[in-house]
Amino acid sequence: MPEVLDVAIRLVVIVIAFLTLPLIIGQTEHKAMAHMQARLGPMYAGGFHGWAQLIADGVKFVQKEDVIPAAADRRVFSLAPAVALVPYLVVMVVIPVGPGLFGADLDAGLFFVLAVMGIGVLGSIMAGWSSANKYSVLGGIRSAAQLMSYELPLVLAAASVAMAAGTMSLPGIVEAWQWWWLPWQAIGGVVFFVAGLAELRRPPFDMPIAESEIIMGPMTEYTGIRFALFMLAEYVGILVLSALTTVLFLGGWQGPILPGPVWTLIKIFVLAFVVIWVRVSFPRLRADQLQRLAWVGLVPLALLQLALTGVVRVLIG
Amino acid sequence: MDGYFSSYAIVAVLFGIGIVIFAGALLISRGLRPSNPTPEKAVTYECGVDPVGDGWAQSQIRYYVFIYLYVVFAVDAVFLFPWAVVFAAPGFGMTTLVEMFVFLAFIALGILYAWRKRVLTWT
Numbered sequence: 001m002p003e004v005l006d007v008a009i010r011l012v013v014i015v016i017a018f019l020t021l022p023l024i025i026g027q028t029e030h031k032a033m034a035h036m037q038a039r040l041g042p043m044y045a046g047g048f049h050g051w052a053q054l055i056a057d058g059v060k061f062v063q064k065e066d067v068i069p070a071a072a073d074r075r076v077f078s079l080a081p082a083v084a085l086v087p088y089l090v091v092m093v094v095i096p097v098g099p100g101l102f103g104a105d106l107d108a109g110l111f112f113v114l115a116v117m118g119i120g121v122l123g124s125i126m127a128g129w130s131s132a133n134k135y136s137v138l139g140g141i142r143s144a145a146q147l148m149s150y151e152l153p154l155v156l157a158a159a160s161v162a163m164a165a166g167t168m169s170l171p172g173i174v175e176a177w178q179w180w181w182l183p184w185q186a187i188g189g190v191v192f193f194v195a196g197l198a199e200l201r202r203p204p205f206d207m208p209i210a211e212s213e214i215i216m217g218p219m220t221e222y223t224g225i226r227f228a229l230f231m232l233a234e235y236v237g238i239l240v241l242s243a244l245t246t247v248l249f250l251g252g253w254q255g256p257i258l259p260g261p262v263w264t265l266i267k268i269f270v271l272a273f274v275v276i277w278v279r280v281s282f283p284r285l286r287a288d289q290l291q292r293l294a295w296v297g298l299v300p301l302a303l304l305q306l307a308l309t310g311v312v313r314v315l316i317g
Numbered sequence: 318m319d320g321y322f323s324s325y326a327i328v329a330v331l332f333g334i335g336i337v338i339f340a341g342a343l344l345i346s347r348g349l350r351p352s353n354p355t356p357e358k359a360v361t362y363e364c365g366v367d368p369v370g371d372g373w374a375q376s377q378i379r380y381y382v383f384i385y386l387y388v389v390f391a392v393d394a395v396f397l398f399p400w401a402v403v404f405a406a407p408g409f410g411m412t413t414l415v416e417m418f419v420f421l422a423f424i425a426l427g428i429l430y431a432w433r434k435r436v437l438t439w440t
Contacts, residue, residue, distance in 0.1 A: 007327055015334060062346045070359035071368075086335035093331045103331065104324040111398055112328075133361050134368075143372060146389035155394045163364035163401040229339065288438075291383060299390075299428060303421050306397075310404070314414045 008104050018089050021053045028269075030054075030277045035281045057228075064224035069132065071219065076130035081222070081229035084123025087116045088236040088297060095243045096171040098260035100252045110158055110168040113244060119231065121199070122146040124208065127230070128218035139217020142208035142287060149294035150198040150205075156302035157192035160309045161185060161248045165280035174252035181251070188305040189249035191298050193271070196241040198290070200234065202275060204282035207290055225238065240273035382436050386427075393424060 001116050027042075034041025046052025068074055091113050093103035106112050121143065128140015164185060165176040189268060198205040209217045219230050246252055246267040253260030285293065362370045397420070404413040 008332075011327070011331060014331065014337070019338075059361070062342075062350075063349045065351050065353065065358075066346065067354070067358050069361050070356070082336070082339040086332065088340065089338070090328060090332050091337040104327040106324055131361075134363060145383050148384050149334065152387060152390050153392060155391065156397070158392065159397045159401050162398060163404060166402055166406070168398065168402055210412050215362075224340055224350060229342060281325050295386075295428060296432070300425070303425060307418065307421055310414050310417045313404075314411065 014089075014092050014103050015092040017239075018092060019237060020234060021239050024270045025238055025269075026052065026231075026235045027275075028273065029279075032273065032276050033280050036277075037235060038128050041304055042140040049079075060222045061225055061228035066226065067221075067223045069221050071132035071171070073130035073132065076126050077221075078226070079128035080123050080130060081226045081233070082123075083126055084120055085229050085233040085236065087120040088233060088240050090297065091116050091240050092243075094170050095240070095247060096174060096252060097264045099171070099175075101253075101261060104167055105171055107167075107169050110162055110173070110248075113170070114158060117199070117240070118147075118151065120237070123230075123233065124201070124218040127222070128208075131218065131221040133220050135216075135220045136215040136218050139208045139210070139214050139220070143218060145287075146201065146205065146208055146290055146294075147199055149291055150195040153298035153302045154195040154199060154295060156299070156306060157188040157195065158248065160188040160302070160305045163306070163309045163313060170252075172245050174247055174254065176252040177254055179251070181249075185249055185305070187301055187308070189245065192249065193245050193274075193306065195294070195298055196245065197275065197278065198294070200241060202234070202238070203279040204285050204300070205290060206284055207287050238272055238275050239268070242268045242275065245271055255276070290309050386431055386436065389427060390424060393420070 031049065042050030042053035044050055045056040050308075056101075066251045068077055094106055094109045094112060096102040096105075124143045125140045128136045129140075131137070161173060164181060165173040167173060167176065181248060201208050209219070214220070219227060222230060247272060250267050251266045252267075255263035255266075258266075400413070400417075403409065404417065
């Protein structure tokens with residue numbers, strides 16, 4: 001019985017984190033972006049600096065009519081938000097916050113994470129195709145091309161960490177982590193983070209969504225709660241990407257003085273802030289620039305990192 | 318509920334919770350939202366003009382090439398993982414390192430080939 005209770009508590013914590021942390025990141029984005037652009041951002045909802053803005057948005061979305069276009073492929077159309085959202089929740093089960101603080105320790109954890117995150121991508125392709133809208137189809141195909149291209153550097157950079165740690169279990173990787181991995185795995189870390197950013201289709205990699213030219217791409221036809229779930233998926237994605245970069249490249253819960261989980265959260269939120277910062281700072285990349293960056297930039301860098309990791313590991317160990 | 322598969326059982330439970338969250342959100346929304354579908358609302362949205370032709374338009378072949386490239390490399394990359402975990406174990410050392418460079422050379426050659434064939438240039 002205590003075992004079941006233990007698992008239940010872990011799952012409840014994961015679900016709470018899944019439902020609240022993305023809102024905190026979203027609110028931070030509202031405010032940080034506004035101040036970077038010399039605006040105030042939300043100021044009214046909830047009173048203090050508009051802290052309840054996203055809750056108000058959620059309440060509004062829930063009450064909106066759910067319009068499904070007559071031309072759409074109804075079943076695929078209505079399932080797509082779930083396909084985009086649920087994989088990120090499932091990935092959160094293996095992310096360690098502190099020593100012993102994780103949902104489940106899978107021995108193939110890293111592999112599991114990469115495999116399951118790949119499913120989330122299908123959501124936007126499904127949405128794009130089933131909408132039967134020219135913008136959506138364009139967006140869906142751009143999504144597919146972009147995610148295919150950036151999956152490879154992502155996987156190679158992650159493999160470099162598995163080589164360094166000699167394990168694919170995420171808690172195992174954090175335990176094996178030493179401070180000198182920072183310079184050693186730096187290239188891999190940057191490649192992983194940039195490729196992850198592209199996987200999330202966040203600006204400057206938001207060519208598939210490009211609201212100013214193809215009107216949110218795959219999400220053009222979505223309204224109400226389904227659209228809100230797509231948005232939630234995007235912010236959970238930021239959370240998961242930041243958490244994975246933290247665990248793989250920044251030593252997770254390791255750090256002086258403060259307790260482990262605090263370090264993990266600090267690192268996650270610093271990275272999430274970088275995601276927001278990048279969004280405000282860089283213009284959108286064109287489709288061909290996107291592909292060039294992936295194939296001519298990130299893939300060779302990831303291969304270089306693999307070579308570096310291999311040589312150092314064999315010569316030292 | 319013990320042994321190797323118990324941790325995967327937790328994953329399965331969490332997957333179930335994910336489905337429940339999605340279904341629950343839709344259910345709550347169904348209770349709160351109006352439902353008044355009209356033919357005008359259900360028209361495909363294309364800048365407010367009546368849509369011309371079918372939604373499933375044709376697209377560029379170059380996207381197909383990228384996906385083809387990806388499949389080639391991703392299959393290689395999958396085999397990297399089991400190797401990565403054991404390559405520095407006692408008794409391997411130099412041999413596996415040389416093998417890694419052979420592997421990297423193959424991938425690099427593949428990209429070089431694609432680049433020479435001008436697959437990576439936008440037309």
